[in-house]
Amino acid sequence: MSSFPAFNHYALTVSNLERSIEWYERLFESPPVAVIDEDNFRAAIWFEPMLAIHANQHQLEGDVFDEFRIGLDHVAFGCASREEPESWPGARLDALGIEHGEILDRSYGAGLAFRDPDNARPRGGNHHSSQHKGDSAQARTSSTNQHSHLQGPFITP
Numbered sequence: 001m002s003s004f005p006a007f008n009h010y011a012l013t014v015s016n017l018e019r020s021i022e023w024y025e026r027l028f029e030s031p032p033v034a035v036i037d038e039d040n041f042r043a044a045i046w047f048e049p050m051l052a053i054h055a056n057q058h059q060l061e062g063d064v065f066d067e068f069r070i071g072l073d074h075v076a077f078g079c080a081s082r083e084e085p086e087s088w089p090g091a092r093l094d095a096l097g098i099e100h101g102e103i104l105d106r107s108y109g110a111g112l113a114f115r116d117p118d119n120a121r122p123r124g125g126n127h128h129s130s131q132h133k134g135d136s137a138q139a140r141t142s143s144t145n146q147h148s149h150l151q152g153p154f155i156t157p
Contacts, residue, residue, distance in 0.1 A: 011043070041056045041057060
C-alpha cells in the first residue's frame with residue numbers, strides 16, 4: 001500500500017463563475033460552502049463532494065474544455081450500486097434540463113455521461129473515451145458520440 005496522501009480536492013477552471021455556481025448548485029442540491037475572491041481568481045468550494053470551481057483573472061477568450069487536450073479528462077463521482085445511476089436520468093438530470101447519454105456498462109463498472117456549461121465532464125468512475133483517433137473536430141465528435149457524448153457522475157464500485 002502506498003503512503004502517498006489521498007487527493008484533497010479537485011478544482012475546475014470555468015469561464016463564468018456565477019453560471020457554473022448555479023449549474024453545480026442544481027446538480028449537487030446545495031450551495032457552495034464558500035465563494036472566495038483572491039488577487040488573480042475567484043472560486044466556489046463544495047465539501048460534499050470536495051470540488052472547487054475557479055474563474056481566473058486572465059482567461060483565453062472563447063476557450064472551452066476539451067478532454068482530447070493534455071490535462072484533465074474527467075471528474076468521477078462514485079455510486080454505491082448499479083441501481084443508483086439508473087435513477088438519475090429522469091429523477092435528476094432530466095428534471096434539471098441536463099442532456100445525458102445512456103448508462104454504459106464496462107468491465108470496471110457502469111457510467112452515465114453528461115457535461116457542465118464549459119463542456120467539462122463531471123462523470124462516474126473510470127469510463128474512458130479513449131478510442132479517439134486523429135485530431136479533427138469530426139473525429140472528436142464521432143468518438144464522443146460513440147460514447148454517449150456526455151459524461152456523468154455514476155459508477156459502481
